[in-house]
Amino acid sequence: MSETDSNSGGVAEPVISVTNLVKQFGRFAALRGVTAEFFSGKLYAILGDNGAGKTTLLRTIAGLNRPNRGCVSVLGKTDIRSSCREIGYMAHPSLLYDEMSGMENLRYFAHLYGIDDNLRCERAIKAVKLDPTLSRPVGQYSQGMRQRMSLARALLNDPKILLLDEPFSNVDVRSAREMVDLLMKMRDSGKTIFVVTHQAGLLDGAADEFVMMQAGKIVSRSSDLESVQAQS
Amino acid sequence: MSTSLKITSATLAKDIRLEWRSKDAINSMLFFALLVVVIFSFSFDPTAEESRRIAGGLVWVAFLFAAVVALNQTWARELRNHVLDAYRVSPAPANPLFLAKALGNFLFVAVLEALMTPLFIMFYRLRALGPAWQLIPVAALGTRALVVNGTFFAAMSLRTRNREIMLPLLLFPISIPALLAMVNATQNILTGDESARFWIVLLGTYDVVFTIACLLLFETVLDAE
Numbered sequence: 001m002s003e004t005d006s007n008s009g010g011v012a013e014p015v016i017s018v019t020n021l022v023k024q025f026g027r028f029a030a031l032r033g034v035t036a037e038f039f040s041g042k043l044y045a046i047l048g049d050n051g052a053g054k055t056t057l058l059r060t061i062a063g064l065n066r067p068n069r070g071c072v073s074v075l076g077k078t079d080i081r082s083s084c085r086e087i088g089y090m091a092h093p094s095l096l097y098d099e100m101s102g103m104e105n106l107r108y109f110a111h112l113y114g115i116d117d118n119l120r121c122e123r124a125i126k127a128v129k130l131d132p133t134l135s136r137p138v139g140q141y142s143q144g145m146r147q148r149m150s151l152a153r154a155l156l157n158d159p160k161i162l163l164l165d166e167p168f169s170n171v172d173v174r175s176a177r178e179m180v181d182l183l184m185k186m187r188d189s190g191k192t193i194f195v196v197t198h199q200a201g202l203l204d205g206a207a208d209e210f211v212m213m214q215a216g217k218i219v220s221r222s223s224d225l226e227s228v229q230a231q232s
Numbered sequence: 233m234s235t236s237l238k239i240t241s242a243t244l245a246k247d248i249r250l251e252w253r254s255k256d257a258i259n260s261m262l263f264f265a266l267l268v269v270v271i272f273s274f275s276f277d278p279t280a281e282e283s284r285r286i287a288g289g290l291v292w293v294a295f296l297f298a299a300v301v302a303l304n305q306t307w308a309r310e311l312r313n314h315v316l317d318a319y320r321v322s323p324a325p326a327n328p329l330f331l332a333k334a335l336g337n338f339l340f341v342a343v344l345e346a347l348m349t350p351l352f353i354m355f356y357r358l359r360a361l362g363p364a365w366q367l368i369p370v371a372a373l374g375t376r377a378l379v380v381n382g383t384f385f386a387a388m389s390l391r392t393r394n395r396e397i398m399l400p401l402l403l404f405p406i407s408i409p410a411l412l413a414m415v416n417a418t419q420n421i422l423t424g425d426e427s428a429r430f431w432i433v434l435l436g437t438y439d440v441v442f443t444i445a446c447l448l449l450f451e452t453v454l455d456a457e
Contacts, residue, residue: 062321063320063321064317064320064321065457066455066457081323084321084322084323085323087321089317089318089321091314091317093313093314094313095313095314095315095317095318096313096315096318097246097250097309097312097313097315098312098313099249099250099253099254100246100249100250104249108242108243108246109318109322111238111239111242111243112239112242112318112319112322112323112324113322113323113324114235114238114323137253153318157322
């Protein structure tokens, strides 16, 4: 599948393409030959029941799982290590140290990306509507605050691709809507965003495409939530 | 400063900060080593001469067992909230993480040794008859042997179900040559019977070989599923 580039009129190259992706954990096949292309500046909502393979697909794109068969290409490179600077990954667990404050956590992760600038950390925290001066350790944050700080960590390196696994879980409706607004802004600035979620309704009208997964396969893709749910 | 050096120092500073706040490793190590000193000193009543012969073994076995506690803690921290995944998705190379963890463990075990050595001397009435200054390289090289291998094997047993049991199972057999060198070198220095030079050189060689092997293999261990 390719897409017409609205600016140049040519055919746009996919930001991420996965080809015949198979991932097995022992005898359980989490991904069963997934083939898909995803394009720049779009917000994709990945839907499906538990065990459908959503998280495995995201982790494989992030380079955390090695596929048993098939390949992943990110920004035209099949070696994900070479493009990991352009990926922001938010997992279901917070990926934060509970004993350190939000700012201390971000300062440490900034070093891993070669960022020495404290302002970048502050900006990422402010973007998710948290206070960078908060000295409380992350372990004492509410679940919603922890989710937002986890999103701030994923935004830290200003990535072109954002992979978000359940960003709205345990977040109140108002905060979740604020997060959706932020994601839309980032999408409009050209970032490609993947959101794995069970709360598809939150992304109705925001996501460019809904991708439905079932039993390790993509079963339908549509810009309309109702039709993707009906097709599955 | 190079990127790798910056990541190493940032990770080391982070680990020291976390240990300072939680004191998980240092408290457990101190408690364990203290128990060994007290229990053995009450179980036996050695003469000064006997003490010099057995102290090397006693001290190093106590430090080895106590170090295992710290080594398990090192990686347990990275497993909570899956923080290790944040490192793995970043462009940071694997070796700075290993170096920082090994340096951190070296520091924690060195603090334990500094606190426990006076107690060992007091309880076992120890006085070196050989060149006492040689105990410093023995302690430094011995501690390095324990923590470098320990950090590596603790990372290796990270994803196993019984990692607290797995670590000693992997670490102790491979540490036998180093332990033998540490015990014999310490005993030779305390008794003054023979030179400890051979054992110190053996310990140094062991350290170089295993540090290189661990650095070469760590990336594979980190990315293993």
